Amino acid sequence: MSFKFDVDFFKSCFKEIIDTPSPVGYYIKLNPIIEKYARDFGECVYFDNKSTAYIKLNGSDSSKTVLIGAHADTLGLVVRAIESDGRIRVRQLGGVNYCSLEGETAVVHTRDGHEYSGLIACQSHSVHVFDDARTLERNENTMVLILDEDIKSKDEVRALGIRHGDFISIEPRCAFTDNGYIKSRFIDDKAAVACSLTMIKYFKENGIIPKYDTVFAFPYGEEIGLGGTYVPEEVSEYIALDIGLIGPGYDGNERSVSICAKDATAPYDYELTTRLINYAERMGCDYAVDVFYRYGTDGNAAMRAGNNLRAAAFGMAVYCSHGMERTHISGIENTLKLLYAYLLDI
Numbered sequence: 001m002s003f004k005f006d007v008d009f010f011k012s013c014f015k016e017i018i019d020t021p022s023p024v025g026y027y028i029k030l031n032p033i034i035e036k037y038a039r040d041f042g043e044c045v046y047f048d049n050k051s052t053a054y055i056k057l058n059g060s061d062s063s064k065t066v067l068i069g070a071h072a073d074t075l076g077l078v079v080r081a082i083e084s085d086g087r088i089r090v091r092q093l094g095g096v097n098y099c100s101l102e103g104e105t106a107v108v109h110t111r112d113g114h115e116y117s118g119l120i121a122c123q124s125h126s127v128h129v130f131d132d133a134r135t136l137e138r139n140e141n142t143m144v145l146i147l148d149e150d151i152k153s154k155d156e157v158r159a160l161g162i163r164h165g166d167f168i169s170i171e172p173r174c175a176f177t178d179n180g181y182i183k184s185r186f187i188d189d190k191a192a193v194a195c196s197l198t199m200i201k202y203f204k205e206n207g208i209i210p211k212y213d214t215v216f217a218f219p220y221g222e223e224i225g226l227g228g229t230y231v232p233e234e235v236s237e238y239i240a241l242d243i244g245l246i247g248p249g250y251d252g253n254e255r256s257v258s259i260c261a262k263d264a265t266a267p268y269d270y271e272l273t274t275r276l277i278n279y280a281e282r283m284g285c286d287y288a289v290d291v292f293y294r295y296g297t298d299g300n301a302a303m304r305a306g307n308n309l310r311a312a313a314f315g316m317a318v319y320c321s322h323g324m325e326r327t328h329i330s331g332i333e334n335t336l337k338l339l340y341a342y343l344l345d346i
Helices: 007-018 032-042 154-159 187-205 270-283 298-304 329-342
Strands: 055-058 059-067 075-084 088-091 106-110 117-120 141-148 167-170 181-186 210-220 235-241 255-261 287-291 312-317 325-328
Touching: 007 032, 007 187, 007 255, 032 055, 032 187, 032 329, 055 187, 059 298, 075 154, 088 154, 106 141, 181 187, 187 210, 187 235, 187 312, 187 325, 235 298, 235 329, 255 270, 255 325, 255 329, 270 287, 270 312, 270 329, 312 325, 312 329
Parallel strands: 059 210, 059 235, 235 312, 255 287
Antiparallel strands: 055 210, 075 088, 075 167, 088 141, 106 117, 106 167, 117 141, 181 325, 255 312
């Protein structure tokens, strides 16, 4: 069964979304971008009280409503303390790997709309100065943000408008190689957001109607386990479009789509997961079925919260999850092929 997606659109959409900061709970900048794409497709966006963005496509059969959830939040930080010398102490948003962040550029977003860049560093920042520069554990008690400003005191930092609780986003450093690799922070889960928008565009341009009423959801709390806790009452199936993992004991790879049979919490719905496997077979997808550890999605968050639905999860596999991640455009294509088959129930 043939399906060809717009690679150039996916790349440009992904790049724009990646370059738009959206650490956990910070929806201010990305929701307008999602609204812009929806307008381009002739669709409207609506929001719940948690600022989750939704785009709905009417299906040929309104007997049920399915939801495709691609979380819009990323890992990030918040300001937790300002030291006397002007260095900023941080607290994580989501499962941050501080070793991965060392030496990275970050931006503080103040409540009054200003932005200040800085360097994430270990307090023992130089092998020329500190005996424990190589051995000190990297965690929120040893990492600091050094602002790219001529400041030397706490009062000077506060004069910039920086306060406790200000959000901090991390430079994603997105790059595409000529042979199809995608390297970036936050492929988890902005590749899935771009996949969702790419699929909506494909359906609208080709006059395709999904089998069932379909809601695309873009929540901002997956990285802390809250993204799928509220689901519109009419939804009976929740597909978490999220990354797959690569490692010992896993069959997934960067060119395949990974179907998650179980995460750290519970198995996904038996019938729905079996359906996804059958769709993947019929579409000729390069796919893997895996059981993931230290991993969860909004799908299982929705079930844990008591929503009356069944859930499943699939997506492109990545190297170095929660770090500088890498996948391949073939993994994106296989993810889109499986999503296409699910939406049409073919």
